[in-house]
Amino acid sequence: MVKDCKICKRNYFELRGRRFKPKDKGEIDMRRTIRSEIKYSIESPYLLKSVRKINKSNLILLCDVSGSMKDFFKEYIVLSFFIKKNIPKSEIFHFSTNLRKVTNLFQVTSIYKVNVRKLALAVSYGSWTKIGEALYMLRRSFGDLIHRNNSILIFSDRWDLGDLELLDREM
Numbered sequence: 001m002v003k004d005c006k007i008c009k010r011n012y013f014e015l016r017g018r019r020f021k022p023k024d025k026g027e028i029d030m031r032r033t034i035r036s037e038i039k040y041s042i043e044s045p046y047l048l049k050s051v052r053k054i055n056k057s058n059l060i061l062l063c064d065v066s067g068s069m070k071d072f073f074k075e076y077i078v079l080s081f082f083i084k085k086n087i088p089k090s091e092i093f094h095f096s097t098n099l100r101k102v103t104n105l106f107q108v109t110s111i112y113k114v115n116v117r118k119l120a121l122a123v124s125y126g127s128w129t130k131i132g133e134a135l136y137m138l139r140r141s142f143g144d145l146i147h148r149n150n151s152i153l154i155f156s157d158r159w160d161l162g163d164l165e166l167l168d169r170e171m
Contacts, residue, residue, distance in 0.1 A: 019053045026051035057151055059083055059090040062138070064156035066096040066129040076155055077119075081111045091145055094119075095134035101142070131156060 020029060029050040036048060061083050063069075063076045080092045084106040092103045105119050131154070139146060146152070 020050040021053045023049060023051045025049065057087075058149055059087050060138075060145055060150055060152045061090065061092045062099075062134060062152065062154045062156070063092070063094045064096065064129055064131070064154070065094045068129065068157050077114060077116070078111065079155060080106050081108075081114060091142070093134075093138065093142075095129075095131075095137075097130050097133070099134045099137040099141070129156065 020032075022029075022032070026049045028047050032048040032050065033046075036046075061080060063080060065073075065076070069076070076094075080102070083090050084092060084103065090103070091101065092106055094100055094102050102119060105115060108114055
């Protein structure tokens with residue numbers, strides 16, 4: 001699981017963007033080189049270099065903690081911890097019949113320091129899944145977190161017992 005999370009971080013969360021950052025190593029930046037020559041009206045023997053900036057996307061993680069997901073308890077604890085550790089501006093929510101923000105419980109230095117008792121008290125574990133209502137509550141209560149720089153990742157088995165029309169509308 002940890003190996004998969006590292007691969008995910010390398011492939012998705014560190015994508016190179018379109019903007020460039022000046023560096024001593026990297027590709028020759030002809031645009032900056034020509035602009036500096038025009039600016040100082042001389043032919044510069046220096047070639048300026050730059051590298052592409054990393055686009056750090058933010059992530060909202062929604063974990064299904066219903067009864068059908070109890071076999072994956074360890075996996076979503078590891079996933080939640082990894083995401084909070086590697087993506088500082090991420091937000092973590094657990095849901096079954098209600099939605100709870102549990103980001104602060106994963107702001108620890110080691111996975112062994114995650115307080116599982118507080119986590120179990122925060123959300124009603126083992127009850128039914130209502131994904132549509134969870135998305136509705138996310139949009140209604142935490143709508144300021146949803147914008148174009150954020151990605152929403154839903155960790156669920158799709159065993160939904162809620163309103164299907166609400167789920168279609170919220171997706």
